[in-house]
Amino acid sequence: MKQYTSNIKKGKEIIEYYLKQMEEEGLTHLPRWTPTTKQQECLTSTSDHSTSPALNIPTVNSTDGHNSRDSHPTSSSPPEPLSSTPDDKLEADYIKRYLGDLTPLQESCLIRLRQWLQETHKGKIPKDEHILRFLRARDFNIDKAREILCQSLTWRKQHQVDYLLSTWSPPQVLHDYYAGGWHHHDKDGRPLYVLRLGQMDTKGLVRALGEESLLRHVLSINEEGLRRCEENTKIFGRPISSWTCLVDLEGLNMRHLWRPGVKALLRIIEVVEANYPETLGRLLILRAPRVFPVLWTLVSPFIDENTRKKFLIYAGNDYQGPGGLVDYIDKEVIPDFLGGECLCEVPEGGLVPKALYRTPEELESEDIRLWTETIYQSASVFKGAPHEVLVQIVDASSVITWDFDVCKGDIVFNIYHSKRAPQVPKRDTLGAHGITSPVCNNVQLIDKAWQLGRDYSMVESPLTCKEGESVQGSHVTRWPGFYILQWKFHNMPACATSSLPRVDDVLASLQVSSHKCKVMYYTEIIGSEDFRGSMTSLESSHSGFSQLSAATTSSSQSHSSSMVSR
Known part of the structure; x- marks a missing residue:
């Protein structure tokens, strides 16, 4: 009965939430719902299998305060199929084991955002723990969380952050002089x-490495932190989604306020804040000297307010007593x-020995090299100026694959x-596999004098892709x-001529027409004999960060021509 009462309270919370939403939308009346004949039969059948005979209420089986989402039929016959699927609910044990405490509304937000990602980012869906970090960073505002999450997914893809732990090899200078671990x-x-x-x-x-090398090293630390959180979740048997950072400031002085160094620090903070929200559980700052307030004044505006609340600052040896490090x-x-x-x-x-310093020209060249080492290319698309990529096929039945983000x-x-x-x-040349590598970010290949159906033909139906889709x-x-x-x-x-245009349509039209479009893409040719079961064309799906969808896997294993998996 206690569990039943708890379920009623949760249901009341959800109902009140949606009633408030309807009031805000001006809805004052809804007709009473009446089931159709087929729905009535389904309800009767379900009731016969999954209700308690004594109380005629749903059977509940739980030991941890959450109602079990599983059906426990009392009959030996197979239960009627439920209308819901595993994608629209989360198991109580799974939540407790990997995600932590979630209210019904928070669970609903997670499910809705995940379903949206499945529709638009098939093949590259981050884990629930990752999605949840972005939701928590925006107080479970789905629209805001979706915006920053999509930007972060694009950033990860463009800079191949998923592969950082396996590809990044810190220079010896970092091994010797970077005081962190x-x-x-x-x-x-x-x-x-520490x-x-x-x-x-x-x-x-x-001066020895450049700003980009330092940034990449910090990103590898954050990626390692995510990996260790997953590992500790398995070890301790409870969700651990963040780590603790202990910063010792003994020795901090004015030389640390060197302008290019502060600039590099601010950029690192900006990138980490945007792409690793809610991953810092606690920051312990020890032995803060007198110069620390100056540094804090410079960097604190770039740190999210929720993150600043996790900072604990100790001056001198205050950390040794009660309320300190222990x-x-x-x-x-x-x-x-x-x-x-x-x-x-x-x-x-x-x-760092000055003999290891590099010239500004060398550092600039290294910075460019680090962030242009990507299999993806970016291109701008303008009205009347499409971007086109040429692929030369020698053997018929080859497979052209693509992966792009709008x-x-x-x-x-x-x-x-x-x-x-x-x-x-x-300036463009056909690279390996016969794919162009354009120098500029907009290339047009189809001659304006060419006629469709005579000089060239369409081999797939056109596909309209909206901003944010992957x-x-x-083919x-x-x-x-x-x-x-x-x-x-x-x-x-x-707009329809039979009525006046809506304000939203006009604003949307103006917004689109006044801005260029941008895509980030990767293409590859695979021989037909190598295509079956191959996922080399979908580079973003190789990472442990991603969860390759069954739909994408099955489509890649068929020889049929497929326009997209969206």
């Missing part, structure tokens, strides 16, 4: 990262340089075939020759 865990089971910022030569590191970290793992007995293998830092605006995706070679811009697909070629992948500006449909 992982060190056991705190009392809550969170991974513990940073001896006061002992670090920020100027020397920037409240958050077991005494056995307090680092030796903080008065503990645990040997900490974090490098001590020190001054970063801005709405576009129409087309594939054409021509026996004639289009005139390629002079598209994957493949099995029937003929050799030249195939052109085209991203074209999508013109808004004209």
